[in-house]
Amino acid sequence: MVxxxxxxxxxxxxxxSFGGGNAIVPQMYADAVVAHxxxxxxxxxxxxxxxxxxxxxxxxxxxxxxxxxxxxxGAVVASAALFVxxxxxxxxxxxxxxxxxxxxxxDRIASGFAPVVAGLIWAGIPPVAGGAISLQAPGTIxxxxxxxxxxxxxxxxxxxxxxxxxxxxFVLFR
Amino acid sequence: xxxxxxxxxxxxxxFLWLSLTTYGGAQSAAIRREVxxxxxxxxxxxxxxxxxIAMVAPGPNSPNLAILVGQHLAGTSGAALAFLAxxxxxxxxxxxxxxxxxxxxxxxxxxALRGCAAAAVGLTFAGAVETTAMRRLGxxxxAIVVASAAAVIxxxxxxxxTLLVFVPISIALAKPAPRESAxx
Numbered sequence: 001m002v003x004x005x006x007x008x009x010x011x012x013x014x015x016x017s018f019g020g021g022n023a024i025v026p027q028m029y030a031d032a033v034v035a036h037x038x039x040x041x042x043x044x045x046x047x048x049x050x051x052x053x054x055x056x057x058x059x060x061x062x063x064x065x066x067x068x069x070x071x072x073x074g075a076v077v078a079s080a081a082l083f084v085x086x087x088x089x090x091x092x093x094x095x096x097x098x099x100x101x102x103x104x105x106x107d108r109i110a111s112g113f114a115p116v117v118a119g120l121i122w123a124g125i126p127p128v129a130g131g132a133i134s135l136q137a138p139g140t141i142x143x144x145x146x147x148x149x150x151x152x153x154x155x156x157x158x159x160x161x162x163x164x165x166x167x168x169x170f171v172l173f174r
Numbered sequence: 175x176x177x178x179x180x181x182x183x184x185x186x187x188x189f190l191w192l193s194l195t196t197y198g199g200a201q202s203a204a205i206r207r208e209v210x211x212x213x214x215x216x217x218x219x220x221x222x223x224x225x226x227i228a229m230v231a232p233g234p235n236s237p238n239l240a241i242l243v244g245q246h247l248a249g250t251s252g253a254a255l256a257f258l259a260x261x262x263x264x265x266x267x268x269x270x271x272x273x274x275x276x277x278x279x280x281x282x283x284x285x286a287l288r289g290c291a292a293a294a295v296g297l298t299f300a301g302a303v304e305t306t307a308m309r310r311l312g313x314x315x316x317a318i319v320v321a322s323a324a325a326v327i328x329x330x331x332x333x334x335x336t337l338l339v340f341v342p343i344s345i346a347l348a349k350p351a352p353r354e355s356a357x358x
Contacts, residue, residue, distance in 0.1 A: 014232060016333045021234035022301065026326045027333035042291075049290040050271050052297060056193055056264020057201075057234035063265045064272045079265045086233025087241055087257050093231050094242045094253075097223065110230050112345030115315040116337060119322030121302045126327055128298050132291035140292040147296025152303060162293050169289015170282045 002070050003077050005036065010062055010081035017086055019117025021059040025124030028062070033127070038069040045131030053162045059083075139172045178215050182248040186255035188213065189240045193260045194267075201236035202228075209243055216243065237261050314347045 009031045017024045025048070032038045039047065044065075051061035059082055066078025100106050133140040143165050150161055188208050192201070202225060209215045216224070224246065228238035237260045244256030275283040306319055322340045325331040331339075 013333075016337065017232045017234070018337065019229070022298070024333060025298075030330070030332065045291040045294070046275075046287050047272070049287060049294040050268055050275070052294050053290055054264060054268040054271050055195060056261065056268070057236055059234050060261075060264045060268040063269055067269060067272065075265075075269055079261070083233065083237055083257075083261050086231065087237060090228060090231040090233055090238040090241050091245060091250075091253055093227050094224070094245045097227055106226075106230075108345055108348050110226060111348040112341055113230065115311055115318040115344050116322045116340040118302065118305045118311070119319040119340070120326065120333070120336065121298070121305050122319065122323035123326035125295065125298050125302065128291075129295045132288075132295050140288065143289055143292035144296040144299070147293035148299045148303075149296075151297055151300035158297055161297065162290050165289040165293030166286040167289070169292070170286040173285035173288045174282050 002038075003073055006038075006066050006069060006074055006078045007081045009036070010066070010078045011085050013062075014082045014085040015089065017059070017082075018113055019120065021057055022124055023117050023120035024059070026120065026127055028065075029127035032065050039065055041127075041131035043068060043131070045128055048128050049132070049162065053159060053166070055159075137173070139168075143168055178247060180213075180215055180247040180252070182244065182252040182255045185215075185244050185248050185252050186259040189244070189256045190259040190263065193236070193240075193263050202239060205236065205239050205243070215247055220246070315344065318344050318347070 013024045013028055013031070016027070029041075029044055033041055033044050047061040047064040047068075048058065050064060051058040054060060060079065062082040063075040063079040066074035066076070068074075070077070129144070133144050135141070147161050147165060150156055151158060189205075192204055192208055195204070206221055206225075210218055210221050224239060224242040225235075227242055228235050231238055237257055240256040240260035241253045244252035244254070246252075248255075275287050277283065306316075311319065318340055322336055325336055325339070326333075
């Protein structure tokens with residue numbers, strides 16, 4: 001049953017989604033595109049973009065992969081599997097918090113995760129770029145570069161940047 | 175630190191509003207503005223503690239923060255309601271967006287989405303730059319950033335292996351307490 005596969009894949013991703021979720025993008029790509037062929041590279045890139053465009057965490061894209069794979073049941077299962085296991089872990093951690101208060105290892109573990117999570121976010125670029133930009137369509141590269149520059153140099157809301165790119169895409173690629 | 179108690183549904187109402195109006199990297203800042211500044215439910219220090227747990231734990235930061243703030247203010251029911259308020263609306267909206275954009279009757283939607291996808295690449299790049307630059311990482315930590323990225327991109331390491339190999343190394347390299355370099 002594909003729904004069970006969705007639950008297993010996204011449930012494991014949930015427990016591994018350290019660093020806010022975007023660190024699991026390369027693994028989500030490996031599972032959903034390469035291993036299971038639930039979506040292709042272009043769909044993956046577009047779902048990622050929708051995840052960034054809509055309010056809430058980018059990882060809401062799990063619902064879209066679930067939907068593309070198994071309809072509404074797939075959307076519900078994939079998003080529940082992505083959010084609930086991590087939610088239970090953070091709930092348990094919250095309860096343990098007072099016991100860990102002032103423990104030096106807490107900060108050390110946090111600072112140990114930081115560079116690995118940063119590395120994983122870098123590793124998320126090729127999977128997202130693969131289906132989204134190409135040399136055959138220079139407009140896509142120009143939009144990507146412009147978006148990066150705007151994000152790094154201004155405080156503009158990123159949803160506005162994505163929306164603006166949507167308008168440009170409508171003009172350029174129709 | 176007098177513990178504030180707030181009805182679960184009131185906490186959930188705040189997170190419902192936040193989840194409908196906040197995006198990506200701005201979420202944790204928006205949550206802080208609401209629960210510390212506007213409502214005064216948490217002190218700055220309490221919020222920072224919860225934020226640290228939300229970052230160390232797996233899962234997207236904003237639902238994690240919703241769970242922790244809900245738990246802190248209104249117990250288990252507060253955690254559950256805040257979690258639902260922080261996740262369900264976003265998922266519904268993203269599904270609605272996708273259904274609209276996949277509808278063949280909306281011819282231009284696919285072209286528009288192509289532009290959005292290209293921009294998302296730029297946003298991801300900017301996010302990677304900021305995550306790396308803002309933490310003031312040392313040379314050893316930068317080496318770990320490069321090594322863990324390379325392991326995934328070029329060696330196709332799976333996520334759990336990457337975490338299993340690099341997190342212990344990174345923790346060992348993290349600045350130990352000044353008195354002694356801890357062993358095990």
